Amino acid sequence: MRSDRLIGLPRWLKQTVVIAVDLVLGIAATWLAFSLRIDGMHVPHGNEWIPYWFGPLLALPIFIHFGLYRAIFRYTDLAAIKQILKAVAVYAAIYTAVVLAFYIPPNPRSIGILQPFILSAFIVGVRMFARFWLLASTIDPRLRVLRRRLLIVGTGDEAVQLANALKGSPEYLQIGFLTNDSQLIGRNMTGYRVFALDELRKIIENYEVSDLVIALGSGNQGMRRQIIEGCQGLPVHIQTAGLTLDSEHSSIRELDIDDLLGRHHIPPNVELLNLKNHQKVVLVTGAGGSIGSELCRQILATHPSRLVLFENNEFALYMLHHELQQKVSAFYSEVELSPVLGDVRDAHRLREVFKAVKPNTVYHAAAYKHVPLVELNPFEGIRNNFLGTRICAQVANEEGVDDFVLISTDKAVRPTNIMGASKRLAELALQALAAEPGTTTRFSMVRFGNVLGSSGSVVPLFRRQIAKLGPVTITDPEVTRFFMTIPEAAQLVIQAGAMAKGGDVFVLDMGEPIRIVDLAKRMITLAGYTVKEPGRDNGDIEIKVTGLRPGEKLYEELLIGNDPKPTEHPRIMKANEKSISKAELDQEVEALQNILRTRDVPELKNLLLRLVDGYQPEIEAFDALAEMRKPGISTPISK
Template sequence: VVGAGEAGSMVVREMLRHPEAGLYPVGFLDDDPNKRGQTIAGVRVMGTLEALPQVARALEVEEVLVAIPSAPGSVVRKVVEMSRAAGVRYRILPGIYEILSGRVGISQIREVRLEDLLRREPVRLNLEEIAGYLEGRVVLVTGAGGSIGSELVRQVARFHPEQVVLLGRGENSLFLIEKELEASYPELKYKVAVADVRDRDRLRRVFQLYRPQVVFHAAAHKHVPLMETNPDEAIFNNVRGTQNVVELCLEFRVERLVNISTDKAVNPTSVMGASKRVAEQVVAWGASRAASGQVFVSVRFGNVLGSRGSVVPVFLEQIKRGGPVTVTHPEMRRYFMTIPEAAQLVLQAGGMGENGDVYILDMGEPVRILDLAKDLIRLAGLEPYRDIDIIFTGVRPGEKLFEELLTAEEGAEASCHEKIWVAKKSPLPSEFPHLLEELYRVARLGDDLVLRQVLKRLIPTYQPEGVPATDGSDRV
């Protein structure tokens, strides 16, 4: 057992209480020199992590268990590499984000996943600040069936809201999260509203019926290549949908609106990114009209690991089929964060409450997609290029090699939380409402080229392919 701390001793005691589980602890490894030679629950600390190969041989170890929920990814990676070299199995106890209750046990032992290798120092949350605006409130989450939306629902449930309203248009994903809530949060009061954020009348009825006080807006189209070929849908869903939510938040005096944005909104090269940048502008426009006591903010972050349709599930499927794993470009890099980590920071940013702000989550260091592919192949017990090939398929329309979390014209300032930055405010275009109407008009006509030109007038830093750079004098 790697880690002779609280989690390690808890799980070893449980192993000894339940011999039928077939797990017999023979020793601990821990890098704390004070623990060396100590006995915990009758099991001895044999040495540091470096001693793993010798200890594994001497004690005829069959499996190594990582029992440090707070361990950064570098430590997990080291254990995995040493275990593989020693020819022993390795499993892990979940990270701190997954263990909401703080209790660990045999039932939670699982295979090592990619997010374990990318683990960072756990984010310390200001729980009072979050509870302050969620406890006893009616909370509406749009896009509640999606990866981020459903995790926001799980995290909000911990803060004793009066009621949670799950709004989304995909009935299957809503059905799944509903079943999960019944099992895991039986005391939570919630309602499910099957609705589309583009349908303003339906949305208004939801606001009228439930009177939400806090709104998390996570409903959006997110796939870059798909939105390049269907730009009108990106506008209707990501921009018009956000405008509907913002206007109803103003009308129904919602206390807090937190809009989920993306690093692709920064100096966008894609319609999806540009549409999310305009959505941020819509929220800022709403913030300028908010009454005192109302707070409308956006939160921007990079890719979340394992979200539906993202790179990790795709790679896993390719590995299962025997390869090849397809990577667009050897230097393609992305910021990654686990879904619970992102959701917790969104809740924290929502509690910081400076009306009109755009918050940026600290995503750590960007990860090379090629390295990520190799990690996943090795975690499957295979060797890249020997068992599973990796091929490069070329950069897709609207994609960048590197994402940025800040626009060059913005810059960022530190906030009161170490993992959250604040983008400096940039002014809205002077004829903003008029440009929005123009955007909707050309989207309805399905004129993709003119649509991109209007987007460029809304966002001067937007760099679409095939649209000439403007000098600001042309009129659409």
């Protein structure tokens, strides 16, 4: 039987096969023990048959008890062998005791010692043989059972460490190294040939390379992208090498999100990072969220005197506090870390906290951000994103906070959904406060697009779908989005806030918008698969279009007005946006409070059309709670 067919058998059938093999091994061990004892070929007669059936029948329940039939042969390791030896030791003790206690002539007593010894060698030997046979066999690539043919890009220390770590690996068969160093091309390193980098495609095709690992370090982004682009159309899984936690050995991991985006990393301006945070009391609202938690990590590295984690989700706050507390203990012992449960809509709680800790800088990341969910719950979205921001900003101004930075979104620009409209209202609230005479707090807003790697990001979703061999789901082939990594976004938010004069709307340079379908295809290709084209049988993974969800747009923008101004940072621009006065906004807030009490959706929509420049709802707004009261009506989040 071929190894792939054997691996593909049902679990119960494979266990039955193993039990049958062990029974045969038990009989064979008994025969060999007899043959060695009489120094010749043994042919059993009469009572000599008793050890033949007694041994296997005794071994079976003992082996089951020790879990020998729950193990997977191709992953047999030292721990599994120890478990086998324990089981055989128990079996040997019982078998020997029975043979010696109940002597049945003409069976020699030495069988009680010889048979268990031989059986243990058989059991371990068969399992180790099966391990190497199964791992060495090449089967259907969709099952991803390896040995995979590996090529390492790079000849530096990281590449050599990786090659040494993988020597003798049952998972990878190493082909060699790739380099553009002419002095090394054609030579051998650690027993493997060094090939020329400009022959990349030819080597991948000729040697049937399945896995390419880039081991060039973080300072060679240009070459990394050149290699990734050079492998387009080839069925090769591209990964990267990185040092493990002990910093001594390299490991293989998936490509960084930066590699997927093709963005060039610009080192942060350390002076701007420290300006509003170093030796200051810093408070982050929504600290447990994707952006909030990364802001806390970046701020901690600037050595504030106190970092206040303000969050209304108990579990998210616990996890973040636990993570940061370990960093404080190891590296930032001078920083006081304060986890605070609270809601940004609760003015009393905010005043209580602000009076107690006296923050110098506030980063307001608390918001409902999931577009379809906010679309189904418009009143809660407005309460949290707009009124919560307004209350938090007013308390900050009353309590003498120096700087207040709002984390905004590109969806606030000509929004087609409630979430985007609520964030634009939040921006208007800060702009109005900043323009008031007597305002001492510097209010600023930082607007950017999607962040990759967060819990709601498409990248982890696509990776999970690719791991299951699809389908990879997208909402529409024409959808484009601006993308940025969470760490880069957090760094730029801090640097933008440091440049604020009051009422500033900063816009982060997100690069060129990326079609989601192109990102999906890129990830499928980099994973070593091919895209299954519509109407064709070829290809590994299908891309399935599900349709736009409530409130989603095809394209996102970053500016409402025109003529953005550059700043001292090349990735941060300053927008020139229209605003309204605090008096006008206060009047509209009174009307909004009535709308929230009556849950009048049409009136809410009219207010947003009045206040939010460019608001163009693409679907009829409705309240999910009201719809639930109607029999037979469901409110799906996605199609």
